[in-house]
Amino acid sequence: MRRTFKYIPIALAAVTLVSGCNRNTAEAADTTAQMVVGTENIAIAQHGSVTNGPAISGSLDAELNATIRAQISGSIIATNADVGQTVRKGQLLGRIDASGLQDAYLSAKSAVSSADANAAVATRNLQRSQTLLQAGAIAQRDLETAQTQAAAAQAALEDAKSRLATAQKNFDNTRITAPFDGIVSQKSVSPGDVVQPGGALFTVVDPSTMRLVAAVPSDQLSMLRIGTDVAFTVTGYANQEFHGKVKLISPSADPTTRQVQIIVSIPNRSHTLVTGLYADGRISSQTQEGVVVPMSAVDTRMQRPAVVKIVGGKVTRVDVTVGMRDPTAETVQITNGVAAGDTLLTGPAQVITPGTPVRVQPPPSDQSAQPMGSDTPSSTPNTGH
Secondary structure: OOOOOOOEEOOEEEEEEOOOOOOOHHHHHHOOEEEEEEOOEEEEOEEEEEEEOOEEEEEEEEEEEEEEEOOOOEEEEEEOOOOOOEEOOOOEEEEEOOHHHHHHHHHHHHHHHHHHHHHHHHHHHHHHHHHHHHOOOOOHHHHHHHHHHHHHHHHHHHHHHHHHHHHHHHHHOOEEEOOOOEEEEEEOOOOOOEEOOOOEEEEEEEEEEEEEEEEEEHHHHHHOOOOOEEEEEEOOOOOOOEEEEEEEEEEEEOOOOOEEEEEEEEEOOOOOOOOOOEEEEEEOOEEEEEEEEEHHHOEOOOOOOEEEEEEOOEEEEEEOEEEEEEOOOOEEEEEEOOOOOEEEEOHHHHHOOOOOEEEEEOOOOOHHHOOOOOOOOOOOOEOEO
16 A cells, blocks of 8 residues: 655756857856756655554455355255345255155154153152152152152153254254355355265355454554554555554464464445455554655765755755654655755755756656656646745
């Protein structure tokens, strides 16, 4: 991701000697030498913002992403959804042959009814035995026998209910349903396919919220905060900037790379973004407003940073105070020494000796001769400060 900055890099032109024809050497020596500088080595200082923060990159994925797998073995007898189709939670996506499982379910249901009846008889016998024991009509061992039979009948009933629950679950698993509202992103089966437990059937995603899983160096961890804005660009969406927020920061760093994993949550209600695309962005940890120039306009070869300006038609070297840098956009904030609108020299033009008169060579008037996408100055450089 790169912020577009209106600066015009310029090339150094040849020295032009202003002299009249057929003048003698003394007259030529008095004539002023003027350097001609092309607009590709000129930058105009502007008022703007500089943002700094860790750069991140990675692939986009939906926050809700589920691969529905077969829970039982069987043959696919129908599919009711295709790739790209919007589905609701619980909506039927397909069915597995349930003929054998249905029989097992009905048998288990019948077994529960029988066990329930036996348990009811055993419970009544126990109650009767307790009454007879109090009247002295039966022995204690007869009551104990009734208690044992009642307990066994109750256990048989619980076992039958458990078997019914298993049969019910297996029978329900023949219906393949959507786990949440979303879109079918992948369909792995067709009618007639035989599936085994664990086999992939459908993939459903909720594209309304995307996420970007990335990593940042541990030495930049102090710049991260939950909720910090993240600006990024996505492959396939030229000249579009998207925004998200840091949702999660891992509590531990990778022992090998010493990087910390983060998750960025990205609103996508219009479903503009799709999963699998590559994103490149930066966490906006700090932002400063002020005079901004390209990094190439600042000469850092000396002890103090400086810029080379055109003032009154002549080259002037001025020491400056540098503020925040934006390595992604290749811009830097100047807090002292440069004003918005100042014309600065960049590249090889910076070696021109201070005090040398210069003239900015305007771009060709034939705009059609310029390559497509070339930058043209939006305003006349301020060379009269």
